[in-house]
Amino acid sequence: MTAVKLEAGSATDVGLVRSNNQDKLLVAEPLYAVADGMGGAAAGEVASAIAVQTLGEQLAYKGGLLSPDDLVEAAQAANRAVWEKAVEHAEMRGMGTTLVAATVVDGPRLAVVNVGDSRLYAMRHGSFQQVTVDHNLVAEMVAEGRISKEEGEIHPRRNIMTRALGVEPEVKVDIFMEDVDPGDRFLLCSDGLSRELSDERISAILRRLADPSEAAKELVHEAKRHGGNDNITVIVLDVVPDPAALADPVTTSHQAVAEVPPPQSSEPHLATAPPAAAPPPASHQRQRRPSPINLRVAAFLLAFLAILAAGAVGVWYYARSAYFVGLNGDSLTVYQGRPGGVLWFKPTLDHVSKVTTAQVLQASLPELRAGVEEPTVAAADDFISNLAKLYQLSRSAALPPSTIPPSTTTTGSVPPTIGPSSSTTASPPTSS
Numbered sequence: 001m002t003a004v005k006l007e008a009g010s011a012t013d014v015g016l017v018r019s020n021n022q023d024k025l026l027v028a029e030p031l032y033a034v035a036d037g038m039g040g041a042a043a044g045e046v047a048s049a050i051a052v053q054t055l056g057e058q059l060a061y062k063g064g065l066l067s068p069d070d071l072v073e074a075a076q077a078a079n080r081a082v083w084e085k086a087v088e089h090a091e092m093r094g095m096g097t098t099l100v101a102a103t104v105v106d107g108p109r110l111a112v113v114n115v116g117d118s119r120l121y122a123m124r125h126g127s128f129q130q131v132t133v134d135h136n137l138v139a140e141m142v143a144e145g146r147i148s149k150e151e152g153e154i155h156p157r158r159n160i161m162t163r164a165l166g167v168e169p170e171v172k173v174d175i176f177m178e179d180v181d182p183g184d185r186f187l188l189c190s191d192g193l194s195r196e197l198s199d200e201r202i203s204a205i206l207r208r209l210a211d212p213s214e215a216a217k218e219l220v221h222e223a224k225r226h227g228g229n230d231n232i233t234v235i236v237l238d239v240v241p242d243p244a245a246l247a248d249p250v251t252t253s254h255q256a257v258a259e260v261p262p263p264q265s266s267e268p269h270l271a272t273a274p275p276a277a278a279p280p281p282a283s284h285q286r287q288r289r290p291s292p293i294n295l296r297v298a299a300f301l302l303a304f305l306a307i308l309a310a311g312a313v314g315v316w317y318y319a320r321s322a323y324f325v326g327l328n329g330d331s332l333t334v335y336q337g338r339p340g341g342v343l344w345f346k347p348t349l350d351h352v353s354k355v356t357t358a359q360v361l362q363a364s365l366p367e368l369r370a371g372v373e374e375p376t377v378a379a380a381d382d383f384i385s386n387l388a389k390l391y392q393l394s395r396s397a398a399l400p401p402s403t404i405p406p407s408t409t410t411t412g413s414v415p416p417t418i419g420p421s422s423s424t425t426a427s428p429p430t431s432s
C-alpha cells in the first residue's frame with residue numbers, strides 16, 4: 001500500500017453570460033468539493049456556500065483519515081443546513097445546490113459523494129471517464145436507453161434536475177469508491193465546464209498540462225472560449241506519493257485536519273482552506289492507520305523474498321532447461337540438466353540409448369565423458385544417432401577411426417539410409 005496524498009489546482013469563473021457566480025468550491029486538504037447553486041436572486045449563491053461550508057465544518061471535527069460514512073453524513077448535514085435556511089427565509093424558498101465532494105480514505109481510496117449534475121472524472125491508465133452519475137432528467141433518459149447520449153446533449157430539458165441538495169429535508173447521497181495510485185488525476189467540475197467542452201477536449205487539456213493549477217485555469221479559459229454560458233468551476237486533483245505520511249503519520253493527520261476550514265463564519269462565502277480547528281486525540285488516529293514503519297519493513301521483506309524467489313527460479317530454469325549426452329557405463333545416455341549440475345540442481349537421467357562406446361569413434365569419448373549439451377531430447381538423440389552413423393561410415397570407408405572428428409550438433413544432416421538410433425527409456429535413477 002502506497003501512502004498517497006492529493007495535490008490540487010482549482011479555478012472558478014462567472015463565465016460570459018451570468019451576472020453572479022453561484023458556484024462554490026472547497027479546497028481544504030484532504031477535502032475537495034464543488035457546489036453549483038440554483039435559485040432566484042442570490043439564493044443559489046447562498047445554497048452552494050452553505051453546502052460547502054457545512055461540509056467543511058462537519059469534517060473538520062473528524063480525526064485522522066475520513067471514512068466514506070463521514071462524507072455521506074456531512075453531505076446530508078449540508079442538505080439539512082440549506083433546507084433549514086430556505087425554510088427560515090421565504091425569499092430563498094426553492095433554492096438548492098449540487099454537491100460533488102471527494103477525499104482520500106483508508107485503503108487508500110478516493111471516496112466521492114454526489115448529488116446533482118456536478119461531476120467527478122477519473123483519468124488513469126490512459127482512460128478518462130466520468131465516475132459520478134448526473135441526477136438530471138436527460139441523464140436518466142440516456143441511462144435508461146430512451147435517448148442516445150448525443151440526443152441528450154442537445155435535449156431541451158437537459159437542465160431539469162432530479163435530485164439536488166437543500167430542496168427536501170432529506171436527500172439520497174450517491175457514493176463512489178475509486179482506487180488511487182500515484183499518477184492518477186481526478187477532476188471535479190460544475191456543469192459550466194461539462195456543457196461547454198466534450199470529454200475528449202477536457203481530457204486532452206488534462207493530459208497536456210502537468211501542473212494541476214495550470215490545467216484548472218486552462219479548462220476554465222477553454223470553457224469561456226466555447227461560450228461561457230454558465231459559471232465554471234473546476235478542481236484538478238493529482239494523486240502523489242506522501243512521504244510525510246510514511247515518516248510520521250500522526251503529524252500528517254494533524255496537519256490534514258488542521259487545513260479543513262474552521263467551523264465558524266458569519267457569512268457563507270467561497271471556502272478556500274483557511275487554517276485552524278483543533279486536532280483530534282493522537283490515540284484515535286493511531287487506530288486509524290497501521291504503522292508505516294511496519295509497512296516499510298514488510299515491503300522490504302516482501303521485495304527481498306521476491307528477489308530471492310526470482311533468482312532461484314532463474315537458476316532452476318538455467319539448470320534444467322538443457323540436456324546433454326554423457327556416458328552411463330558403456331552406454332551413451334541422455335541427461336536433463338547441465339553437465340556437473342548447477343548449484344544444488346543436479347542433472348537427472350532421461351534415458352539410456354542402445355548405442356555403446358564400442359559403436360562410436362574413440363575420438364568422441366573424451367567429450368562424451370565431459371557431457372555434450374543439446375537443447376532438447378530430440379537433439380540429443382540425433383547427436384547419438386549421428387555418432388553411430390559416423391562410426392559406420394568410417395568403417396565402410398575404411399578410414400582410420402581416430403582421424404575422424406566427432407560430430408557435435410549436426411542434427412538431421414546425415415542421410416536417412418543409415419539406421420537410426422534406438423533409444424529406450426530407462427528407469428530414471430536420478431542423482432540429486
Ligand code: MG
Pocket residue numbers: 036190191192230231
Ligand atoms: Mg451550473
